[in-house]
Amino acid sequence: MTFEFKNCIHSFKKAQKKGIKTVMATLVALEGSSYRKPGVRMLLCEDGKHTGAISGGCVEKEIQKQAESVFQTNQPKMMTYDGRYRLGCEGTLYILIETFHPEEALLQAFENAVAGRKPLQIKTYYERQLGNSDHWGSQISFDTNKWFALANTSQAESKARTTALVLEQQLQPCFRLIIVGAEHDAVHLCLLASVLGWEVVLVASALSTKTPLDFPGVHQLLKLEPNEVQQQAFDEQTAIVLMTHSYARDLQYLLAIKDCQAAYIGLLGAKARGQKLINELVEQQPELEEAFLEKIHSPAGLDIGSITPQEIALSICSEILSESRKREAGSGKQEVRRGREPTTINNKP
Structure with missing residues (x-):
């Protein structure tokens, strides 16, 4: 409030x-x-x-x-x-x-x-x-x-x-959503989150030509590389969604936020892609705490049959809201299902 x-x-x-x-x-x-x-x-x-x-x-x-x-x-x-x-x-x-x-x-x-x-x-x-x-x-x-x-x-x-x-x-501080990625689908997520009263911070590449005018409702547009994101302080009133549409970039940003206190981390993309990201994350950081992995949601969002960017934004915001309120989404509603399975770790020998 x-x-x-x-x-x-x-x-x-x-x-x-x-x-x-x-x-x-x-x-x-x-x-x-x-x-x-x-x-x-x-x-x-x-x-x-x-x-x-x-x-x-x-x-x-x-x-x-x-x-x-x-x-x-x-x-x-x-x-x-x-x-x-x-x-x-x-x-x-x-x-x-x-x-x-x-x-x-x-x-x-x-x-x-x-x-x-x-x-x-x-x-x-x-x-x-x-x-x-x-x-x-x-x-x-x-x-x-x-x-x-x-x-x-x-x-x-x-x-x-x-x-x-x-x-x-x-x-508590205003709930904050960090959107990492500046493609067209980020526009819809930014707008919907701002309507919910969330403080939206968009992280774009240092080489990006985008401006705040490209993202209605944005509170702040930062042009940061992964090593610079690592220096940011993300508290428990924060959710992060990685949606750069680049596997390598998503992995770099995921590594950069491994010690953050954010309550939710969402990975845009297919389940197999997300699992691959998580596996590679663990390979590079074998001492990673289980608590961090439990925050990762892949794919980001509830499974509500979303197709368009606007619908995907709705599913992501719904899951974030559910997690931030500490209750299971759709409890008592059988038609609502989680958009992901529990995160697993496949350590290669």
Whole structure:
């Protein structure tokens, strides 16, 4: 959800330049079922525009209506929405609406955290009762030593002492996809991943003439050789897909990332090609850790019958999402199968 909060910050800055007030709505508690879970947020502007969503669409209009008094009084407000009687969500939602006007220090700290891929913590204090209270509201921290209020006029220091309930969250760095290869199929994977809110970094050959304009949605285009990729830091919030369409290049890049912390590594191409790459990787690096091999998916993507570049991009993103959420894709759906068999190692004598 970090990218959603990032979008809210971006929208706030645009509204601030126009002199438009903003408030933030947070789903703090839930009884029953709902489209989204507690912790999801949306930013509402006084002109009726909003960024993000609390549900699939059944509650947003009511939130906008309830937010009118917060725009006027700047007092945090608790509202409930019982979807059981509105043929929408099947649960009761507790939503806190508060003024969103962070100080410049918070905005700068947030930018630094995003750029440095650091986690952030958010605490939202509330009570399950309708009405208003200056002691409700949210705070955010980037190192736990200093907490910022989302509104620079809120009574942040007194919240913890005067409220009984608190929603605590830790938001991880934005999920990042490293696409190694700059052919036409990388365009579709880049675009779809960006729609999902992932931070897409495309790695092209140092001799490539491609520019960021060739890849809609790309966050960064790097022209790196394998030895230069080895110097990059890839954390666990990262997936890597090798799709250079060159066996030799894929092997070089695979060797270069053998010590990285990425959660997912996908090899584009036939299963036999991928197995050959893995076997050669092990031959050159016999001390390679099993944990690294377990991250390799060959061929990359779920087997959903993909044919076109767009469909292949969908299958790859689906598998990455499944792996990043630590659950088996298609559980309970017999028609979905893994796009690969377990990786095996064939060591030549």
